[in-house]
Amino acid sequence: MNNFEFYNPVKVVFGPGEIAKTGDEAAKIGKKALLVTYKEHDFFQALIDLVCSLCGGSGVEVVPFYEITANPLIGQAQKGVEACNEHGVDFIIGLGGGSAMDAAKAIAAGVKYDGSLWQMVASRHDGSEIKFPHEALPMMMIPTLPATGSEMNCCGVITNEATTEKSYFWDPCLYPVVSIVDPELTCSLPGYQSACGAADTISHVLEFYINGLEDTFLNNRIQEGVMQTCFEYGPKVLEDAEDVSARSQLQWASIMAQNGISQPGNGWTPMHQIGHVLSARYNIAHGASLSIVMPAWMKVLNHKRPERYETFATNVCGISPEGKTQQELVDAGIAYFENFLRDSGVPTTLSEAGIPAADIEDIVADAVRISFGPDKMLSCVPPVSPEEAVTVLKTAV
Ligand SMILES: [Fe+2]
Structure with a gap:
């Protein structure tokens, strides 16, 4: 067996109905959140409204950011960084599947990142130096698709639309603070x-x-x-x-x-x-x-x-x-x-x-x-x- 280091600080609030704890958990993190979710979000608008309402009930303001697609793009993350700066948010909520959560991580890191966001992604071949993120806004994840596990790890995957390179970025700063994992949210999945x-x-x-x-x-x-x-x-x-x-x-x-x-x-x-x-x-x-x-x-x-x-x-x-x-x-x-x-x-x-x-x-x-x-x-x-x-x-x- 190889030597290893293991570290995972994510608090997981798991179970049917646990979405009700969203407001309480959000209030422990900050006052104003960018809610990172999908461009096409009509199918779960009721859930977005619920999250906003639960947060509002706990004194947390939510700014929705409807820009993310499947296989999220570095340009979308850049727009998210600009939205964070424009609205002065102090944390990020990722709502959706792996694409939304990974984009949320890229945005959370991007706010604190000095340089082009694509630089923090590994396995690039554009000649620029790879510089992993080391600081990020705190994050809450609310997964709606069981798949990537992004809600309890410190890794994200993102694509450069200019080169179609898709690769990883990671750092312990990308662990969410808390993830609300409510399996009832997945019942509407096709x-x-x-x-x-x-x-x-x-x-x-x-x-x-x-x-x-x-x-x-x-x-x-x-x-x-x-x-x-x-x-x-x-x-x-x-x-x-x-x-x-x-x-x-x-x-x-x-x-x-x-x-x-x-x-x-x-x-x-x-x-x-x-x-x-x-x-x-x-x-x-x-x-x-x-x-x-x-x-x-x-x-x-x-x-x-x-x-x-x-x-x-x-x-x-x-x-x-x-x-x-x-x-x-x-x-x-x-x-x-x-x-x-x-x-x-x-x-x-x-x-x-x-x-x-x-x-x-x-x-x-x-x-x-x-x-x-x-x-x-x-x-x-x-x-x-x-x-x-x-x-x-x-x-x-
Ligand atoms: Fe995967």
Whole structure:
């Protein structure tokens, strides 16, 4: 087991009905907040009104900022910084899915940041110095989609619209002060978004499970629990969108997948690096980019670490090893997972997402430029070459 440091100061207020505590919690942070949410927000205007009313009841003024899109852009964050300065807010509320919360983080850091916002994003290739943020306005998050875990981590993802580079920024200053996690808020999610969220949650642990460090017994058991939760409760919310109990299970799983507990000492997310190129180039949902990459990745690369795929089949998918060779067991686990994704309605091929197979070489070239190391390999165990990444995507046509 590797040495590691673990730090996570986020207060999580979790459970159906807990949105009622928004005003009390907001009043502990500040007096005036920028509410960062979506440009297209009609579908949850009632929730925005409720948050404003709860905050107002506790003496907190809220300035709505309706500029964020899926796959948020650095220009949107810059506008948010200007809004903070114009209105003199002293904290930020991120309301929505990962896009809204990540944009909220970029804005919170941007207010205190000296330089172009794009400079704080890692893996840039514009020649300017990378300068991580070290100070940010305090934040409250109110997630409406279980997926990214942004409500309990210090990381964000943002895209440069000029270069279509999508990458990460992070710093302990980006931990929210508090997150109000009310699973009832997720009951109105369309099935497709729910399924994309579950695929994203699974990817956050699967990538460590099959490509993470050695000697991580407890981490792997937590990761198995997260994936089992998605397999068990994902179909339930597709059957009954109002199943708050199932919504609660999925939401806590999404948080546990990405709050650092299941992967201390290990930061590789190799499949995300390919997925980010797909979502940045073709504006598909983040979870959909991963549902395309994951099964193909597993089919192409399982031979390099079959023991991880064996326990995936037995412990996560519940497949009996009896009468099966190792490869048959591995293949059965991958097939089970692929069927789970297909049944939940997310794409598992490039063609389903309208991505031409002819673009594969360009997609991988982007990933190499943005995310591969100086050795032109993608960091994980074992490292993945550009040629292998091409084979993965060709397996996903
Ligand atoms: Fe993700």
